[in-house]
Amino acid sequence: MDNDERVIGIKDVAKAANVALATVDRVIHNRAGVSLKTKEKVLKVIKQMGYKPNIMASNLSKSKKIVIGVLLPNISEGSGYWEFPMQGILKAKKELAQYNIKIKTYTFKQDNSKEIRKKILELINSDIQGLVLTSKFADEIEILLDDCKQKNRPYVFIDSNVRKIDSLCSIHQPLFESGELAAQLFNYCFDRGEILILHLKKTMDTEGIIGLKEKGMNAYLNEKNNAITTKSLVLTDFNEDAISDILFKTLEDNPLIKGVFIPNSKVAYIAKYFEKRAGDKIYLIGYDFFREDVEYMEKEIIDFLICQRPEEQGYQAVFKLFEHLVLKKEVEKEIIMPLDIITKKNYKYY
Amino acid sequence: MDNDERVIGIKDVAKAANVALATVDRVIHNRAGVSLKTKEKVLKVIKQMGYKPNIMASNLSKSKKIVIGVLLPNISEGSGYWEFPMQGILKAKKELAQYNIKIKTYTFKQDNSKEIRKKILELINSDIQGLVLTSKFADEIEILLDDCKQKNRPYVFIDSNVRKIDSLCSIHQPLFESGELAAQLFNYCFDRGEILILHLKKTMDTEGIIGLKEKGMNAYLNEKNNAITTKSLVLTDFNEDAISDILFKTLEDNPLIKGVFIPNSKVAYIAKYFEKRAGDKIYLIGYDFFREDVEYMEKEIIDFLICQRPEEQGYQAVFKLFEHLVLKKEVEKEIIMPLDIITKKNYKYY
DNA sequence: TCAATTTACGGTAACGTACCTCAAAAATAT
DNA sequence: ATATTTTTGAGGTACGTTACCGTAAATTGA
Structure with a gap:
């Protein structure tokens, strides 16, 4: 039943394509130093063999850490709602620590636009590779998004009501x-x-x-x-x-x-x-x-x-960035959260 | 804020404990050939340094695959309920394929106790390291559980109503x-x-x-x-x-x-x-x-x-075994699923 | 045409752990 | 004392990928 696929490595590809190991590496990572002809040849073999890079090995040898930024309102602020997404983000942080992923959080008071601007500036000058944010503060945030687009930094909206076309993923509430x-x-x-x-x-x-x-x-x-x-x-x-x-x-x-x-x-x-x-x-x-x-x-x-499962929204937001940045997976552009109904008789298990 | 902990490896432990690398390896993997005294010394250093094995590297170098067995009723059978847990199991399977984990499923007709016994025998003689099963067929299953206990194979109950004390984890419905x-x-x-x-x-x-x-x-x-x-x-x-x-x-x-x-x-x-x-x-x-x-x-x-989120029950069951077998994490003995309420107006987002 | 520069490609050392062998040293039994 | 067992050390290979460093070939410029 389960076809016992032997792990196909970069070496196998190199052998099959009759090129050096480094050449395959260049093709896979779009590095310079490979002719169009060999590139095509290698890509063809990769496809034929169904080669998938081994993430464990990749991550092990990779030198650079991945940093994900999170820009959200203060927990103590207003409704206290943001405590939940933050919990989900922390859960993801713990789980992804193994993958050399860091989470940097930038929080601000909702009514303090000076602080928001400050955090946005910090984010622009930071070394993050991805960003989680909420779409509620549209005015101030456009600059940040433009910067992300320009630097090719993917961002995920959380708890968002507006569908943002350029985001990696937008997590909605109906x-x-x-x-x-x-x-x-x-x-x-x-x-x-x-x-x-x-x-x-x-x-x-x-x-x-x-x-x-x-x-x-x-x-x-x-x-x-x-x-x-x-x-x-x-x-x-x-x-x-x-x-x-x-x-x-x-x-x-x-x-x-x-x-x-x-x-x-x-x-x-x-x-x-x-x-x-x-x-x-x-x-x-x-x-x-x-x-x-x-x-x-x-x-x-x-x-x-x-x-609407606010912790899960936080978790998913970080996780989708992880899938995109590390696992190189396709990420759905839109996640719609379920509408959970809580009553006296089921809140205990929520 | 985030203390930039440099990765502490097995080598650092060896150096700090002033023993050979192989000795640390022996301690970590409970291999024979190390005196109680040195074992204690090394363990102490491990704790002091806060050493955590790098799972990526560990998994990469590990030779043996992990196989998880799943014993559940047929999908086509009766209510068709088992389709959902199976979906969750498949999702976990996909996600964990990267970690060299295989899932072997053993399904049976609910009313065919001869077939159940056959599958149980197959499982006993298989090379699985962990098992997912449901507790509904208590009589026939005791032998299997005894075998698991003896062989130290952890098992997780799914969709279970009875709390089984010896299981790694039991996923409940209230x-x-x-x-x-x-x-x-x-x-x-x-x-x-x-x-x-x-x-x-x-x-x-x-x-x-x-x-x-x-x-x-x-x-x-x-x-x-x-x-x-x-x-x-x-x-x-x-x-x-x-x-x-x-x-x-x-x-x-x-x-x-x-x-x-x-x-x-x-x-x-x-x-x-x-x-x-x-x-x-x-x-x-x-x-x-x-x-x-x-x-x-x-x-x-x-x-x-x-x-009660049947797919998630399937997913969690496999995932908990993964956490235990691969990540060596503590696993909660009991997971109680939430009671979701579905109506005309929220089923679309479920 | 010849040097300067760019591009192509091979070789190889890491990453941290697992697992193995071989031999030396230490502890124990005879 | 010797023989035996246990403990420890040293070292190597492998896992699959990444990243850097040479060199060789191709391309460019004057």
């Missing part, structure tokens, strides 16, 4: 569809009523993202169930009392509200208000799974969380 | 909890009524599995909502008309039934009966995600599928 999914889940909980979509205006960069989720939600409802409507509420004042006031007033004024959709990772922050609240059950759906959410999931205040 | 989850999902769809639990008696080995799921479901309902009850129906006759008759009769006789729980991968098989049926919506929850399910998910006949 935002619109996640809105649809949330709508579907609400619809399983009730057939008629109103869904309150809560916008928390803290980070400026998330407008597009939240917009898409909202559109997805409305699309599903329009298509499927027109006895459920949505209503948006924008919170700008984060004073605890202010939130409490406006929230409870909205719910009182709109008794039809049976679900609240929080299209970012701040569900736990809102859930605490619902804990104190008496009255009919209101279903809560949010995004991303944090330790803070557990308490409210157990109490069934938060009903569903939609989660 | 069955009970999946039943709870299904109950929770039903409970989101309706507050009162009856859930029909459909047993399809085709493969004998699944009784324990289904039993656990059922118990989980009842546990959730008892604890949370006692306006929902369950009712079991066992199908033994697989004649289409017979199924149709008994199913529709049960539904007519029990108008309170608002949900049907199919605790195996045969949902699509049942969904087709509900397609023809008029009357109130009945919610369907099943297991595992097959192509056949898509049609019924789109039509919202099947509402939820609980899925």
Whole structure:
């Protein structure tokens, strides 16, 4: 069954093509010092024999280390979301240390564009061979991308919503569809009523993202169930009392509200208000799974969380660069992350 | 930040311990011909220096190939479930080919114990260094496991429900909890009524599995909502008309039934009966995600599928053996797979 | 035409480990 | 004391690839 293919090495190729070992090396690595004629001949033999370079040996003899740069927001910053991709990146780092791969991380405060520019400059002048970044800060980042293109440095987008044509790979979240999914889940909980979509205006960069989720939600409802409507509420004042006031007033004024959709990772922050609240059950759906959410999931205040494997996004981003830079593999241009549904009864195994 | 650790090799250890290179080699590989005293000395130095063998080099110079055996039911057999773990195993096979690792698969018909015994014998007499298997066929398999223990061959259980103490690693599905989850999902769809639990008696080995799921479901309902009850129906006759008759009769006789729980991968098989049926919506929850399910998910006949990443189970099983045999890494004894929830709106990205 | 430069090609030492042989030295048994 | 066993040292080859260093041939320029 398993054809016991003896390992075909560079030597075999050299022998078969009747050229020196070094010549094969030159062909394989596009080094200078080989005539077009011999190059063609060797390539033909390589193909015929089905030669694949041995990565173990290659890496062993290779002198230069590969450095991958990572440009992401601070962990401590804002939502804390970036902790997860970072974990995935660290996992990849550990795993790839064997391959002589270094990861250099450059983090910045989301609202500090001076710092962002500084990090970008550092990256441009660094010796990285590849880059992982997120597409949320489009303006500042164009210079960096141009530099990468010019230097032929591949880059991978993580947690990105826009498909960037020139990237090695772009890791997507289906935002619109996640809105649809949330709508579907609400619809399983009730057939008629109103869904309150809560916008928390803290980070400026998330407008597009939240917009898409909202559109997805409305699309599903329009298509499927027109006895459920949505209503948006924008919170700008984060004073605890202010939130409490406006929230409870909205719910009182709109008794039809049976679900609240929080299209970012701040569900736990809102859930605490619902804990104190008496009255009919209101279903809560949010995004991303944090330790803070557990308490409210157990109490069934938060009903569903939609989660998109943020650690895996980080891991994959680095791994795809590794596959490209070291293994010389073809890398898919686009990875779409699954939409995981988290509830009280399955979060433990997530 | 990143301390630029120069690679510490076997030579450095020899120099530091003031012994011959061969001696270090003897210690590292537990070869005979080294006194306890020097062994301790060398080990101490190894630890002090933080020496880690270079796997690339190690693998390159290693002469023997590693062969991993896989003993699983036929793909074409029964539910077709095993196609997924097999895919994961194939993915691992491709990825690990670089490391001189071969995968030998031994498949059998689930109901053919003669064939199982034959494959077990083949495995015992094979040259495998590790084994992936499923724990569902406990009786026949004990001999194989004893043989493995004796020969010091590590084995990994896949898709297993019983925790096997002697295995290198056991990949679990939280069955009970999946039943709870299904109950929770039903409970989101309706507050009162009856859930029909459909047993399809085709493969004998699944009784324990289904039993656990059922118990989980009842546990959730008892604890949370006692306006929902369950009712079991066992199908033994697989004649289409017979199924149709008994199913529709049960539904007519029990108008309170608002949900049907199919605790195996045969949902699509049942969904087709509900397609023809008029009357109130009945919610369907099943297991595992097959192509056949898509049609019924789109039509919202099947509402939820609980899925446990079967390909990843296959992949992980092989990968854990690889980590143990090649990378000499510590491997966790137990991996619990997440409970994924699949609906019409997220199956595309699964 | 002759030197200067570029290009072609062969040889070979690494990379770090595994595995082997042979002989010398040390420890143990007789 | 000698004989025997165990321990240690020294050294080499191989794994498949990379990278550098010569030299020889081809090409260029004046």
